[in-house]
Amino acid sequence: MHRYRSHTCGALRLEDAGSEARLSGWVHRKRDHGNLLFVDLRDQFGITQCVVDTSSPVFKVLDDARPETVLCVTGKVVERTEDTVNDKLPTGRVEVQAAVVEVLSTADVLPIQVYGDSDFPEELRLKYRYLDLRREEMRNNILLRSQVIASIRRRMIDSGFTEFQTPILTASSPEGARDFLVPSRLHPGKFYALPQAPQIFKQLVMVSGFDRYFQIAPCFRDEDGRADRSPGEFYQLDLEMAFVTQDDVFAAVEPVIGGVFAEFANGRKTNEGQWPRIPYAEAMLKYGTDKPDLRNPLLITDVTQAFDGSSFGLFAKNI
Numbered sequence: 001m002h003r004y005r006s007h008t009c010g011a012l013r014l015e016d017a018g019s020e021a022r023l024s025g026w027v028h029r030k031r032d033h034g035n036l037l038f039v040d041l042r043d044q045f046g047i048t049q050c051v052v053d054t055s056s057p058v059f060k061v062l063d064d065a066r067p068e069t070v071l072c073v074t075g076k077v078v079e080r081t082e083d084t085v086n087d088k089l090p091t092g093r094v095e096v097q098a099a100v101v102e103v104l105s106t107a108d109v110l111p112i113q114v115y116g117d118s119d120f121p122e123e124l125r126l127k128y129r130y131l132d133l134r135r136e137e138m139r140n141n142i143l144l145r146s147q148v149i150a151s152i153r154r155r156m157i158d159s160g161f162t163e164f165q166t167p168i169l170t171a172s173s174p175e176g177a178r179d180f181l182v183p184s185r186l187h188p189g190k191f192y193a194l195p196q197a198p199q200i201f202k203q204l205v206m207v208s209g210f211d212r213y214f215q216i217a218p219c220f221r222d223e224d225g226r227a228d229r230s231p232g233e234f235y236q237l238d239l240e241m242a243f244v245t246q247d248d249v250f251a252a253v254e255p256v257i258g259g260v261f262a263e264f265a266n267g268r269k270t271n272e273g274q275w276p277r278i279p280y281a282e283a284m285l286k287y288g289t290d291k292p293d294l295r296n297p298l299l300i301t302d303v304t305q306a307f308d309g310s311s312f313g314l315f316a317k318n319i
Contacts, residue, residue, distance in 0.1 A: 004022070005072070006020075006021050007023060008023075008044075008045035009025045009045055009048045010047070010048070010090060011045065011046070011091075012091050012094050013091070013093070013094065016077045016094060017077050017079040021075065022074040023041055023043075023048055024070070024071070024104065025041040025042050025071065026042050026068050026114075026134070027041065027065050027067050027068060027070075028041065028042035028067070028115055029067060030062075030067070036052070036054075037051070037052050037054075037062055037063055038050070038051050039071075041071060041073060041096075046089065047091065048091045048095070049080075049086070049089075050062075050073050050095065050098045051095050051096070051097055052097070056099075058099070058100065058101040061101045061103065062098065065107075066108070067110060067113070067114065069103060069105065069106050069107040070103070071101055073096060073098050073102075074100040074101075076096070076097045077094050078097055079094055111127075112124055112132065114131060147264070148264060151260050152216060152260055153216065155255070155259055155260065156237075156256060159212075159255070160211075161212040161239060162210060162211075162212060162214070163213075164202075164205055164213055164215055165215065166195070166198040166201035166202065166205075168194060168195065168218070169182060169193075170192065170193055170194075170200075170201075171193060172193040173195070175196045176221075177222060178222035178223065179193035179221075180194040180220045180232075181194075195219065195220060196221050197217065197238065202215070202238060202240050203240075205240070206240045211241070211242045211243075212239070212242070213240045213241075214238065217237075217238045219233070220232065221234075237256075250275070250277075254275055285300065286300055287299065304319055
């Protein structure tokens with residue numbers, strides 16, 4: 001058997017009952033039921049319940065283990081009784097009877113709890129970020145971001161695009177925001193700039209004769225935060241295509257972005273097929289912006305006739 005684990009904490013199923021397993025993970029929570037002690041062991045992949053009774057030689061080790069202590073538990077996988085099955089967990093039909101327990105790392109009293117939905121001040125969460133990222137919501141966010149990027153990359157490559165990496169240290173460029181500057185050790189008094197976007201480099205790639213380029217690119221801009229991007233640093237899907245029309249670009253991008261939203265919709269409705277296309281003049285006339293939110297469209301309507309002759313001065317003046 002492997003030194004640390006034969007299975008992850010999310011792998012055991014009913015068909016594993018009767019076999020011996022070794023798990024390594026963090027103590028998520030403990031429940032003392034008198035003669036029995038239940039310990040939920042957690043890793044990135046899930047949670048498995050471990051059980052020990054008071055007569056076991058490893059009972060004291062588990063009883064003394066604080067939350068987030070790292071344990072290696074070896075024992076027999078057994079089927080849970082029908083009244084103790086936890087259908088909320090993929091591993092909820094089995095548990096591990098702990099026979100051997102090794103403490104790999106002992107945890108101190110925690111400044112913030114990982115288990116539960118308690119709300120903690122952001123300053124405390126950022127100070128103990130390694131604990132904050134163990135919490136279920138944050139862990140799921142990190143994994144979701146990774147999965148979305150992997151999905152975009154796979155779809156772009158399947159569509160015939162080639163991924164290129166562009167330099168991060170570059171020269172300053174006259175774009176909309178201020179650059180972040182990095183002092184050069186080899187050239188005192190001179191600075192590199194972090195790219196606001198891979199603009200020059202992607203154009204160099206295309207001029208060199210490559211047909212379809214893409215990059216999930218970091219962009220660095222010394223500007224305030226906006227509703228649709230973080231301050232300082234954000235990522236964007238950047239692409240270029242050769243010998244194409246506007247419709248070719250739409251046809252390439254729609255299945256990628258639409259497919260990603262459909263893949264991660266989690267039951268929510270997404271647009272299928274071709275996206276609605278609104279001419280610029282129509283968008284400005286109806287919405288007053290070239291990027292209207294069609295989930296709740298705020299339409300501009302001519303109400304001149306309805307308010308003609310109104311005694312309200314502001315309306316009368318405008319009419």
